[in-house]
Amino acid sequence: MAVEDDIQLECDGHVARVWLNRPWKRNSVNLAILNRLDEIITEVDNDPELRVLVLRGREGTFCSGFDLDELQSDYVGSTTGWSVAVDSARICDNLYQMKTPTVAVLEGYTTAGGFELMISCDFAIASDDALIGDFHIRRALFGGAGPIYRVPRMIGLRKTKELMLAGKLLTGLEAADWNLINASAPQDELDQVVEDFIANLTDKSPFQMQVTKMTIDQSLDASVQSMMVMERLAVGVTLQSEDAREGVAAFLEKRDPKWTGR
Incomplete structure (x- = not known):
């Protein structure tokens, strides 16, 4: 087989x-x-x-x-x-x-x-x-x-x-x-x-799924200070994404978001 x-x-x-x-x-x-x-x-x-x-x-x-x-x-x-x-x-x-x-x-x-x-x-x-x-x-x-x-x-x-x-x-x-x-x-x-x-x-943003999953996984072996830096970097990357822009717009316009994964 x-x-x-x-x-x-x-x-x-x-x-x-x-x-x-x-x-x-x-x-x-x-x-x-x-x-x-x-x-x-x-x-x-x-x-x-x-x-x-x-x-x-x-x-x-x-x-x-x-x-x-x-x-x-x-x-x-x-x-x-x-x-x-x-x-x-x-x-x-x-x-x-x-x-x-x-x-x-x-x-x-x-x-x-x-x-x-x-x-x-x-x-x-x-x-x-x-x-x-x-x-x-x-x-x-x-x-x-x-x-x-x-x-x-x-x-x-x-x-x-x-x-x-x-x-x-x-x-x-x-x-x-x-x-x-x-x-x-x-x-x-x-x-x-x-x-x-x-x-x-x-139904969640594929891009934000990746960022959050990676950050959680890395937290297992990182110091508190290292994780705080990583969280801030994740916020910065997220705010530059198309999905974040779409997520906020969909909320304000009272509609379901359309994710692109970018």
């Missing part, structure tokens, strides 16, 4: 929907799929019509991680394991640094590499009964695509240790309570919750 069948891109208006499509393998990924995802990241970020990327798995499972059959046959016990770790981390970081906001939709299993994909997205929404966890430690493996850096910043140090050292699986409800995801919903309401969430992103 071609990699284009294993990971599919569908564009609908302002929304890019990326589907992992290996349900017989719980939508596990391999390097070919991750490389195609990396290409999609560039395609979406370079398309001015696309304002949100939604990452999801077919047939009720998000992603169970890297394909262990391929990991065992091609990488375990070989120095090639280092290269796949570097490539996987680079691609997850590219996902995290997208200009376009990203939403992971979680059903079934979100574990190991799937967990790393999820935490690389800006937002995550799960079904109440989804199962979410790092899971690497259960196989004496180590996740090298962001969990050590990103998860403590989401849920704190103690909860991160509980999640990762115990190989804990959280339901969607629990993950929302831990602040690991944005929200959970009953399975029969999930699609509508996702669409409502997306609608609150696609």
